[in-house]
Amino acid sequence: MIAVLGLLCAGAAAITTSAAEPQSRPIETVLREPLPPERLSCRSDARQIEIAGPTFAYAIDRRSGAVLRLEARRGDRKVVEFREAADLRIDQYRLNGPATKGSTEIIENTPALVVLKTLGELGAGKTGSRPLPYELRSTFYNDGVLVCEVTLRPAENIVLREGISHRLSASGEWTHYVHKNRLRYDGDSPEANPPLPPAGKRIGMKTPTSCLQVFSPAAGLAMFTDAGAIHVAPPGLETASLEVVPVEEGRPPAVLMAQHLVRIGSGSEPYVLEAGKQFHFRLGWSVAPCRLPHVRQADLRMFVWIGDANNPYPTDAEIDEVARLGFTLFQMHRLGNPGEPRPPHGELARVIQRVHQSGMLFIWTDSTNLMYSNPETRRRHADGTWTRWEGTSYGGRYRAAMDPYCDLEAVCIGAPHGLADYRLGLLEKMFDQYDVDGLYLDDNYALPACRHGELHGHPREPYDCLIELHEMNWRRRQAVHRRCPHAVLIDHCGRGILLPVICDFDVQLFGEGRNFDTLQGFWDFFCSFRNLPAQGCMWPGDGEDVRCPTEMAYHFDLLTGGGQYCYLDWRLWPKKFPYARGVTESEGLYLRAYNLAQYYFGFYESTVFPFATSGGIFSTASRDTFATIYRNNVWGDYLIAIANRSAETRSSGLRIHATAPLGLSSNQVYTIWDVHERSLVSGGPDKLAAMLGEAEISPRHLNLYYLRPRNGETPCHLWGGKRIAERWDAAGRRLSVDLHAPPALEDLVVFWTGNRTVRRVLVNGQPGAFAVDPGGPMVFGKVRLTAPNTKVELECSSDGKWGLPTGELQAHEISKVVHASAIASSGKITGSAVRQPDRIEVDSLYTGYSPDAISDTKAWDEHGAALAGRVLGNADTSWASAENDEAHWITLCWNQPQTIRCADIWWAAQSMWPVRFKLQYWDAQQNTFADVPSVAWQGVNTQHSAVDFPPVCTTRLRLIQDAAGGGAGRPRIMFVQEFRADPE
Ligand SMILES: [Zn+2]
Numbered sequence: 011m012i013a014v015l016g017l018l019c020a021g022a023a024a025i026t027t028s029a030a031e032p033q034s035r036p037i038e039t040v041l042r043e044p045l046p047p048e049r050l051s052c053r054s055d056a057r058q059i060e061i062a063g064p065t066f067a068y069a070i071d072r073r074s075g076a077v078l079r080l081e082a083r084r085g086d087r088k089v090v091e092f093r094e095a096a097d098l099r100i101d102q103y104r105l106n107g108p109a110t111k112g113s114t115e116i117i118e119n120t121p122a123l124v125v126l127k128t129l130g131e132l133g134a135g136k137t138g139s140r141p142l143p144y145e146l147r148s149t150f151y152n153d154g155v156l157v158c159e160v161t162l163r164p165a166e167n168i169v170l171r172e173g174i175s176h177r178l179s180a181s182g183e184w185t186h187y188v189h190k191n192r193l194r195y196d197g198d199s200p201e202a203n204p205p206l207p208p209a210g211k212r213i214g215m216k217t218p219t220s221c222l223q224v225f226s227p228a229a230g231l232a233m234f235t236d237a238g239a240i241h242v243a244p245p246g247l248e249t250a251s252l253e254v255v256p257v258e259e260g261r262p263p264a265v266l267m268a269q270h271l272v273r274i275g276s277g278s279e280p281y282v283l284e285a286g287k288q289f290h291f292r293l294g295w296s297v298a299p300c301r302l303p304h305v306r307q308a309d310l311r312m313f314v315w316i317g318d319a320n321n322p323y324p325t326d327a328e329i330d331e332v333a334r335l336g337f338t339l340f341q342m343h344r345l346g347n348p349g350e351p352r353p354p355h356g357e358l359a360r361v362i363q364r365v366h367q368s369g370m371l372f373i374w375t376d377s378t379n380l381m382y383s384n385p386e387t388r389r390r391h392a393d394g395t396w397t398r399w400e401g402t403s404y405g406g407r408y409r410a411a412m413d414p415y416c417d418l419e420a421v422c423i424g425a426p427h428g429l430a431d432y433r434l435g436l437l438e439k440m441f442d443q444y445d446v447d448g449l450y451l452d453d454n455y456a457l458p459a460c461r462h463g464e465l466h467g468h469p470r471e472p473y474d475c476l477i478e479l480h481e482m483n484w485r486r487r488q489a490v491h492r493r494c495p496h497a498v499l500i501d502h503c504g505r506g507i508l509l510p511v512i513c514d515f516d517v518q519l520f521g522e523g524r525n526f527d528t529l530q531g532f533w534d535f536f537c538s539f540r541n542l543p544a545q546g547c548m549w550p551g552d553g554e555d556v557r558c559p560t561e562m563a564y565h566f567d568l569l570t571g572g573g574q575y576c577y578l579d580w581r582l583w584p585k586k587f588p589y590a591r592g593v594t595e596s597e598g599l600y601l602r603a604y605n606l607a608q609y610y611f612g613f614y615e616s617t618v619f620p621f622a623t624s625g626g627i628f629s630t631a632s633r634d635t636f637a638t639i640y641r642n643n644v645w646g647d648y649l650i651a652i653a654n655r656s657a658e659t660r661s662s663g664l665r666i667h668a669t670a671p672l673g674l675s676s677n678q679v680y681t682i683w684d685v686h687e688r689s690l691v692s693g694g695p696d697k698l699a700a701m702l703g704e705a706e707i708s709p710r711h712l713n714l715y716y717l718r719p720r721n722g723e724t725p726c727h728l729w730g731g732k733r734i735a736e737r738w739d740a741a742g743r744r745l746s747v748d749l750h751a752p753p754a755l756e757d758l759v760v761f762w763t764g765n766r767t768v769r770r771v772l773v774n775g776q777p778g779a780f781a782v783d784p785g786g787p788m789v790f791g792k793v794r795l796t797a798p799n800t801k802v803e804l805e806c807s808s809d810g811k812w813g814l815p816t817g818e819l820q821a822h823e824i825s826k827v828v829h830a831s832a833i834a835s836s837g838k839i840t841g842s843a844v845r846q847p848d849r850i851e852v853d854s855l856y857t858g859y860s861p862d863a864i865s866d867t868k869a870w871d872e873h874g875a876a877l878a879g880r881v882l883g884n885a886d887t888s889w890a891s892a893e894n895d896e897a898h899w900i901t902l903c904w905n906q907p908q909t910i911r912c913a914d915i916w917w918a919a920q921s922m923w924p925v926r927f928k929l930q931y932w933d934a935q936q937n938t939f940a941d942v943p944s945v946a947w948q949g950v951n952t953q954h955s956a957v958d959f960p961p962v963c964t965t966r967l968r969l970i971q972d973a974a975g976g977g978a979g980r981p982r983i984m985f986v987q988e989f990r991a992d993p994e
Contacts, residue, residue: 045304075112090231100283102135172273180265185263190234191215226541231509331582337605372446406420437490451515480510480513500518505520552580553590558961609752612644615645627639662713727760743807745761758791759792774796855889865902891983912956928972
């Protein structure tokens with residue numbers, strides 16, 4: 011049975027039909043299963059050479075060396091396909107042209123790498139020009155990347171009047187594009203995430219092109235070069251372009267992409283390839299999917315230990331606590347170079363052992379930089395050879411204030427002189443000594459960060475080292491998997507979501523909460539990693555002023571596939587590590603509620619139906635609500651996540667349009683368990699849709715529902731612990747369940763009892779403290795779960811009598827917090843509950859008025875009611891700006907960053923209600939004020955304006971009235987009686 015389950019794939023809607031009892035594997039076992047093979051195979055005939063990987067295949071023309079075909083598959087579907095051969099054009103010369111003559115041989119052929127060499131002459135067709143001798147060295151990597159080194163060897167001067175360009179045409183399941191230039195680590199327009207233009211439309215880029223990519227969560231294709239726009243005359247011509255080609259309806263979009271290496275406009279000075287001088291450049295391709303998925307993908311929940319100088323290593327108790335929150339990866343962030351752990355000696359071995367005992371994998375942070383104190387670094391400084399490796403990121407050196415041990419020196423990613431070999435040697439040293447399960451690579455950025463271009467042999471300056479970065483990442487992946495076939499490779503890519511940079515990693519940490527915008531935007535951009543396939547990872551924020559609050563992060567996480575929210579010691583133990591910003595009291599509660607739900611349900615056994623691609627199967631009717639459904643393929647049960655992203659209570663309006671794709675059966679009766687409210691209902695699929703459609707969801711909350719098919723009136727396990735096996739012995743009237751959980755986790759375990767009554771409940775053979783809630787009917791009790799499994803047995807009575815005390819099942823703690831905050835956001839906060847700003851600043855004052863009135867808590871309960879004895883608009887109730895042509899503003903300032911998601915303004919006299927106002931917050935990273943997300947200029951038509959927005963974490967909130975944007979009475983004055991925000 012175990013072997014059969016091993017074949018189930020998270021990406022396929024496989025459904026077990028076996029009559030045998032379902033059985034799950036514990037997550038620890040799944041995490042340690044080797045990755046699916048990542049091997050290349052190479053076939054050839056007289057005309058073509060085909061190099062195929064696990065999901066992709068390239069075909070090469072032996073005559074020219076041109077890439078004739080590239081395709082990639084996701085399961086049965088072809089999701090990337092070349093429409094014609096890729097081409098290199100050098101004025102009238104074309105690599106794929108009929109006049110090109112040459113031959114290609116295979117010079118290296120291994121499962122990880124295939125290298126081809128082509129020697130030939132580019133013909134100029136009918137133009138009469140002399141042939142141009144060339145050589146190609148094409149390296150195919152098992153991660154789907156192809157790098158082709160091109161050397162032109164002109165025998166006589168070749169005068170170029172158009173230029174050199176690299177072009178391809180392909181169709182595939184993509185929706186967006188990104189263009190990287192050599193000067194940035196991410197895209198040209200990192201905040202915009204541009205969708206593909208409409209068919210027939212063409213987009214031109216003018217920055218020094220490095221990588222041009224089309225992508226979606228289903229597929230991706232990138233082209234890149236180390237010689238982007240090396241000569242453009244006149245300046246300002248396009249350096250790259252993307253055009254969407256019209257195709258038949260229902261077919262995937264086709265694109266024409268081009269990158270210009272040399273570009274000459276008409277009338278400009280030609281570019282000369284000099285006789286006898288080699289002209290060298292590289293072209294590359296990267297494709298997704300490039301490997302098969304591992305079932306553990308959505309269960310890679312990472313915890314990060316940063317620590318500080320006094321607490322460099324976690325205690326055993328801290329490791330256990332992390333495991334009990336449902337994390338599966340434990341990363342140590344400031345451990346030193348791989349293989350060279352920080353003191354005290356022996357601590358690392360203890361930590362790794364404990365991490366493994368608690369069921370997690372141990373991850374070591376590698377940096378793109380090297381430890382300052384490392385002997386090799388010191389030696390190179392002493393003998394003057396450090397410049398051979400030196401880079402400039404972080405200004406050349408990074409030191410952490412709370413931990414002097416963390417002292418890194420920047421190296422250049424593309425530096426030759428043995429740097430890559432040295433780093434790989436450190437990895438070997440690490441695996442020789444320690445039982446680690448993978449690596450986290452910090453700052454995996456293709457960023458120009460070098461001032462030794464000549465010494466390092468960079469092809470041009472500035473140069474982003476993208477090709478060298480890929481080579482290093484690929485070599486690391488091969489080395490790590492040789493030592494640990496289940497190793498997890500994680501990188502920090504920020505917004506640099508470029509296939510050749512990220513394709514060698516199983517998890518992409520894209521960081522800072524400030525990057526998140528809308529749910530659809532999150533899906534389009536940050537969920538595009540799944541095309542590789544890889545897992546996403548959201549950084550919860552350490553010292554950043556702006557972050558995505560934990561409860562919101564779980565909206566993004568659970569609506570898009572799960573397992574993406576990571577966490578760190580600085581947030582979990584803020585008293586011990588007071589370095590993280592904006593830690594709220596309820597964070598831990600959300601963490602426990604949402605992480606353990608994922609752990610219990612078992613995403614590694616499940617198929618996800620995300621909101622973004624399941625519109626034909628189900629949808630929500632209420633504005634601002636979204637649903638995603640997970641189906642567990644071993645148990646045939648479901649987890650339904652429904653989020654309300656508005657500031658008001660909403661019903662979900664969930665509609666199921668097609669039951670078959672979900673595997674729901676109209677003849678089946680289901681039990682629905684509200685995971686947070688801990689309440690239960692039963693019914694068929696129709697009833698389910700009705701029930702869930704009417705479900706009330708608190709403002710900005712995400713409800714979780716668990717659905718289990720009923721087997722008649724047979725008792726069954728509902729929630730608490732990961733169910734590994736379950737057996738009903740009808741003759742013996744006994745239900746027996748094996749539950750798996752992190753060691754010593756204490757949690758509520760709940761059973762539905764059907765038409766049975768229960769005499770007693772045994773936990774590992776001993777009577778457990780269970781009670782009965784006759785409403786369900788359910789029995790429930792707190793159980794201390796043990797490793798490897800906890801056996802819980804229900805002994806049903808023969809006389810129809812309950813042997814258990816009656817009890818009331820309480821809602822999950824998270825539910826109380828949610829209800830409390832729902833009441834708070836409905837506006838019933840009293841003055842004392844609101845955190846006062848530390849300071850109020852205004853742009854100006856009307857004579858006699860003071861900013862003190864703006865946040866005058868004593869008056870708050872009087873707003874909207876008669877202002878006894880006080881006159882609205884007088885200086886004791888209101889503030890007024892000077893009367894001039896400037897914009898006017900009020901800024902609330904706090905000494906510490908606050909998480910703010912709404913603000914209230916009470917305006918003064920109606921004739922002076924503004925026609926244009928907006929809110930801004932201080933963006934510390936950009937060192938400027940930015941508009942609060944999703945809210946633009948607005949006008950006023952009631953005395954009280956309540957403004958909701960996606961949360962920001964900031965020290966300042968500003969209310970601005972546009973220049974001359976005041977009320978009709980006196981448009982050049984701003985008049986406010988109260989402005990307040992309610993930080994969390
Ligand atoms: Zn360099």
